[in-house]
Amino acid sequence: MDILAKLNPQQRLAVEHGRGPALVLAGAGSGKTRVIAYRIAYLIQNAAARPENILAVTFTNKAAKEMRERVQKIVGPSRRSEPLISTFHSFCVRLLRREIHHLGYKRDFSIYDTDDQTRLIKQVLEEIRNPDRELTPREVIGRISFAKNHGITPGQYTDRFLSDAAEDVQRLYEKYNERLRSSNSLDFDDLLLKSVAVLEKMPELRKYYGDWYSYILVDEYQDTNRPQYDLLRLLTTVHKNIFVVGDEDQSIYKFRGADIQNILKFEKDYPGARVIKLEQNYRSSQNILRLAGAVVENNTERKGKTLWTENESGDVVTCSCAQNPREEAVWVAGQIESLLEENPDYHVAVLYRANFLSRNFEDVLTDKGIPYAVVGSVAFFGRMEVKDLLAYLRIVFNPEDDVALLRIVNTPPRGIGQATVDILTEAALEKGVPILQALREKAGDPQLPARTARALLRFQELLDKWAALQDHVTISQLFETILQDIRYKEMLQKQESATEAENRLANIEELMHAAAESQQRGEAISEFLDRAALSSELDHLDPNARVALMTLHSAKGLEFESVFMVGMEEGLFPHAQCVNSREDLEEERRLCYVGITRAKRKLFLSWTPYRKSYGPEAGFAARISRFMMEMPRELLEGFETEPPTYFDQRPRFRNRFYEDSDEYRRTPGPQPKWSGIREDSTVRPKTIAELKIYIEEKQRSSRAASEGTQSSLFKPGMRVRHEQFGDGLVLSREKSGNDIKLVITFSRVGKKTLVERYAKLKAL
DNA sequence: CCAGGCGAGTTTTTT
DNA sequence: ACTCGCCTGG
Numbered sequence A: 001m002d003i004l005a006k007l008n009p010q011q012r013l014a015v016e017h018g019r020g021p022a023l024v025l026a027g028a029g030s031g032k033t034r035v036i037a038y039r040i041a042y043l044i045q046n047a048a049a050r051p052e053n054i055l056a057v058t059f060t061n062k063a064a065k066e067m068r069e070r071v072q073k074i075v076g077p078s079r080r081s082e083p084l085i086s087t088f089h090s091f092c093v094r095l096l097r098r099e100i101h102h103l104g105y106k107r108d109f110s111i112y113d114t115d116d117q118t119r120l121i122k123q124v125l126e127e128i129r130n131p132d133r134e135l136t137p138r139e140v141i142g143r144i145s146f147a148k149n150h151g152i153t154p155g156q157y158t159d160r161f162l163s164d165a166a167e168d169v170q171r172l173y174e175k176y177n178e179r180l181r182s183s184n185s186l187d188f189d190d191l192l193l194k195s196v197a198v199l200e201k202m203p204e205l206r207k208y209y210g211d212w213y214s215y216i217l218v219d220e221y222q223d224t225n226r227p228q229y230d231l232l233r234l235l236t237t238v239h240k241n242i243f244v245v246g247d248e249d250q251s252i253y254k255f256r257g258a259d260i261q262n263i264l265k266f267e268k269d270y271p272g273a274r275v276i277k278l279e280q281n282y283r284s285s286q287n288i289l290r291l292a293g294a295v296v297e298n299n300t301e302r303k304g305k306t307l308w309t310e311n312e313s314g315d316v317v318t319c320s321c322a323q324n325p326r327e328e329a330v331w332v333a334g335q336i337e338s339l340l341e342e343n344p345d346y347h348v349a350v351l352y353r354a355n356f357l358s359r360n361f362e363d364v365l366t367d368k369g370i371p372y373a374v375v376g377s378v379a380f381f382g383r384m385e386v387k388d389l390l391a392y393l394r395i396v397f398n399p400e401d402d403v404a405l406l407r408i409v410n411t412p413p414r415g416i417g418q419a420t421v422d423i424l425t426e427a428a429l430e431k432g433v434p435i436l437q438a439l440r441e442k443a444g445d446p447q448l449p450a451r452t453a454r455a456l457l458r459f460q461e462l463l464d465k466w467a468a469l470q471d472h473v474t475i476s477q478l479f480e481t482i483l484q485d486i487r488y489k490e491m492l493q494k495q496e497s498a499t500e501a502e503n504r505l506a507n508i509e510e511l512m513h514a515a516a517e518s519q520q521r522g523e524a525i526s527e528f529l530d531r532a533a534l535s536s537e538l539d540h541l542d543p544n545a546r547v548a549l550m551t552l553h554s555a556k557g558l559e560f561e562s563v564f565m566v567g568m569e570e571g572l573f574p575h576a577q578c579v580n581s582r583e584d585l586e587e588e589r590r591l592c593y594v595g596i597t598r599a600k601r602k603l604f605l606s607w608t609p610y611r612k613s614y615g616p617e618a619g620f621a622a623r624i625s626r627f628m629m630e631m632p633r634e635l636l637e638g639f640e641t642e643p644p645t646y647f648d649q650r651p652r653f654r655n656r657f658y659e660d661s662d663e664y665r666r667t668p669g670p671q672p673k674w675s676g677i678r679e680d681s682t683v684r685p686k687t688i689a690e691l692k693i694y695i696e697e698k699q700r701s702s703r704a705a706s707e708g709t710q711s712s713l714f715k716p717g718m719r720v721r722h723e724q725f726g727d728g729l730v731l732s733r734e735k736s737g738n739d740i741k742l743v744i745t746f747s748r749v750g751k752k753t754l755v756e757r758y759a760k761l762k763a764l
Numbered sequence B: 001c002c003a004g005g006c007g008a009g010t011t012t013t014t015t
Numbered sequence C: 001a002c003t004c005g006c007c008t009g010g
Helices: A009-015 A032-045 A061-075 A088-103 A114-127 A137-149 A154-160 A166-182 A188-201 A203-212 A226-236 A286-296 A325-342 A355-368 A384-397 A402-408 A418-431 A435-443 A450-469 A475-486 A488-495 A498-520 A525-534 A582-596 A662-666 A688-711
Strands: A022-026 A054-058 A084-087 A110-112 A185-187 A215-218 A242-246 A274-278 A317-321 A348-352 A547-551 A560-565 A599-607 A719-722 A726-736 A739-746 A750-755 A761-763
Touching (some): A009 A032, A009 A274, A022 A032, A032 A054, A032 A061, A032 A215, A054 A088, A061 A084, A084 A088, A088 A188, A088 A226, A110 A188, A114 A166, A114 A402, A137 A154, A137 A166, A137 A188, A137 A226, A154 A166, A188 A226, A203 A226, A215 A226, A286 A582, A286 A599, A317 A325, A325 A560, A325 A599, A348 A355, A384 A402, A384 A525, A402 A435, A435 A450, A450 A475, A475 A488, A475 A498, A488 A498
Parallel strands (some): A317 A599, A348 A547, A348 A560
Antiparallel strands (some): A726 A739, A739 A750
């Protein structure tokens, strides 16, 4: 079969590319995945490479799965060998399970997800019970991850960062890494870093894997971060057969360390690279494309592509401004209802910036009896009961896994309480051994109360029993044994409400299914655990679901007949935390572009000024998203920058546009060009000195931003109204950490201390 | 040691 | 509005 016949000239050029580096700049809907799939098939059919010598990397499991299916469709099944199509992370796990001993780890290492990470950091924070400057676990993880993704080791940390907290972070970072290592565990970032490290350390492995994967293809290259970039370089040093596909307009993972420069400077990194642009869009109507283009045009960091399509011009975009979030959901559900009536096969997506927004839509869709699928708010493998059981499996598999041990040591309660756990942890830290080993040593200790010692011994016996079993039974059988031994289900039924328990039991059933399937595929326990650690809810999206609810981020790579982008408000989208630097704002805009271009035929945009929010914006009417202001009016129908009757409906919200207040004077109403964006403070730092300045600069600006919005609101002497406490008088305001505390005396309830950011106060 | 109650902190996006 | 950690009384 001539597989080239189905391609347009540009796509064909890409697919037929020979050896050497190639960059395919592929706009949304221009057949990106298609090009990779066809190229893999082409390489195989023309015997350029044996299938097993081809490596294709994607970012999500879902993308990998899709790619595999597409390739199989083209080349047909029953090949002797298959190309390796995998995510960066699972490729790394695969590599490390074979080679990590070169770095002094054992091959049974555990993988720590965000939750495990948080637990570990909390322990470390306790251990170094320093901070005069309170750091939350979240913040610490964020900084460590930033450092890891930028190649900064703990030792270099204070050289590179100058903030007050830097020394604390350095110590935490150091300890955290030590604890990971002594637990024989890796976090997500480590998977990439250790892969790079092992290839850097072992030239013969570099050569081996470089030779083996003689053709490497990368999807969504614009989202690669530094370790991923390093990994690709290491694997392609010799042959340079790297074929990357990406779209700088769809780079939306900077917060995770993605570096858009990777795609922008590809031609410099790989001299002589062939560059191919795919500009014909096959997905969307002309109007949708024009709208998307008009928005993304406002960005400066682009290579610049102009998408065109032969599709018809299509409908205009329908907008709605709702009285409140509930009404917004009602409107959306109503539209969906009539869409589905007309076309029962339509795929519809409701896209939002942040997960918490799904709530109202779920409620209303349920009321109306419209079936829907939510993607991602709580991942299946992230659920408490699932994580508990997996932790049992993990500790059996890797007895050094401290986080897993601490998670289950007293779940269900078995008489090993906090006091005992503290003793064990302390002993373990002192000797530098895993907690389980400390537990073994203490189990018979006559100094402990007899009851405690007995509890420890019993627990140890259980673990030994399961460990002895692990090589002789299937995963399901092991699970079944554990479940019975610990009486987990009974615990749930005792502790939870009936419906909650039922839910959790159902999840346990599902986990057992997953285990059974895994073993049918002939996988080892490690492979099952790896899948659990690396899988996300997105992978479980039911392709038959007509209505899908998800974040804009999750929607990348997907397409739908109709798309609803909801919550189009300043502060939410673009998110308040992303409007202070041009870089961040441009990323938000790209996110908007991604959202718009998911739609094939019909796009809906909705917003409401009256969303309950937290933070400094609380209690104020929001403004319409600047992204909507950037769209050509003639493509919009029902465009309103304010709801028609807000005065009667929602008196407790103040309105930014018309009220004569401090707030209003400081931030004038909507204008074509929005103020408040700092002009180009975001030159990319090149040297260490520049990086220091950059970080300082960022911190100062975010501090200034939060003080700026807060300081003008409530001052001593002002009269205010609180939703619950009624009217009162502000006595004092003072800073406490990042917050501002107000002491207010209320006529009804007396003196109260409130945090300005959270108390939904209203000036009188 | 554990269960149940209160107060504080919290919502950006994810492999 | 919701979850997590801390405190208290059994």
